[in-house]
Amino acid sequence: MTDSAVQTGPALILMAALGLAPSPELTTALEAVPYGLHHTLTVADTLTAVRERSPELLIILTGGFGEAELEVCQTLSQHPQTRWIPILVIGQDQDPMARVQAFQAGIVDYISPALCPAEIIARAQVHINQYRVYQRLSLQAQRA
Template sequence: MQNIDLNHEILKLIKEQPEISERNIALALSISEDTVKTRIANLQDIREKILIVGNRKKAYENLKKTLEAENYNVVNILNSFSALETVSEERPDLILLDTAFLDTDGFEICRQLRANPKYRWVPVMMLGEKNEAEDSIKAYKSGADDYITAPLNPLELRARVGMILRRSRV
């Protein structure tokens, strides 16, 4: 079995049976228990990571739950001062960026991301409260890949997130 396939099989067994022992994983996959231990120690979260940057904590808790239900690894930060630093540390596959902060606006953070060669590859979906053409135009001009307004429809959000992530894999 190839390395990646073996890792997926181990994760699949753990997901199906959270209490399964390393010994039982080894038996199920016909590999040594030492191999299982080594693989589990070296496994990293292979889910696609989404970073939510916004200060509306309650709203983003629901957003996080919606995306985690789709098996995304979701990280939420509430402070725009640490946004660029967090992007560097977390290396997300997608950033969901609120347009409004108390200390700076999301449009400026998006411009900073696009201006920095380390971050310009990361897709950005801006989250706004206003359903006005000028805000969506401002989002796209700042470098956003998409713009969506509250209240967020979970089905539409999942479709848009999936589309952006598929496009970024190409």
Template sequence: MTPNILVVEDEDALATLLHYNLEKEGYLVALSPDGEDALLQIQEKLPDLVVLDWMLPKISGIEVCRRLRQRTETRNVPIIMLTARGEESDRIRGLDTGADDYIVKPFAMSELIARIRAVLRRLRPGLAEDRLHRGDIIVDRVAHRVKRGGKEVHLGPTEFRLLDYLMQHPGRVFSREQLLDAVWGSDVYVEARTVDVHIGRLRKALNDEAQADPIRTVRSAGYSLDLDG
């Protein structure tokens, strides 16, 4: 499954930058501007990882971390604290409260992405596979490349995320609404027929040399990746 990351950051410019760069890496990203809203969002939809600022309005990041670790349903959610508090005592407090990693601002975006991958590999190994290989299709999540039968397949970012999701569940039928929620995100309004358009583009790219179509249309139900043809 494509990892869902909740970014809790009250600085608009940084939140936008994080959203852009993490989406570019293929993650599904939600934003929260304060600790209170973050707890509500997590209660409604459990993320696969939280990037958490310490200094937040309403409820501090360290308190958010403490509350998440107290609850059974959120105890094991990976948390990376991202903060300007760089003293050793602050770092120790953050890790002791339950953060899985601690990054001090200013930071390099490449370092944050590498830390996210490392935490997911350690705590959510199924979400952090660098490569998906099903049938004659290979999805390289790090290089953002797709090959079929050893030949490069060129996909747009949405088609890439769509294929990535279908590759994770071969044979399972997904409705248009389920694909919208998984690939576009539940907080984005997109018409269901948009899925048909992107499925069409994905098919055209994958079947460029008259290979068997791996995507099965199930009437009145949705779509499935059928690698057995």
């Protein structure tokens, strides 16, 4: 990890619509804050975009946490370069066991699409900040 690997400017957020389209309000709100925002629609495109763009947050939009979402989480967790990227799920799944499975797969947050965009952005910022702290600490540990 180099100094340039630790981001200080606007965060890049990757938003994967895997079964649920982002609300226009959420998209508008995310575009209004200083984030780079990239959209994907398939598991393959999402995994490629993560490798090529190195986002600081992956938002998965889904009707329910299933095989596609699990594949993304498991694939990212297997690679040192992507295992610590925070994954936030915006989903309509009301089944508590599906949500538990999502957390066991490595997500950091599972929230309802009914939340106001301001709260979703606030949660996203917390996860981005924590990811940046982790990156800085990893860099310091490598130098020690």
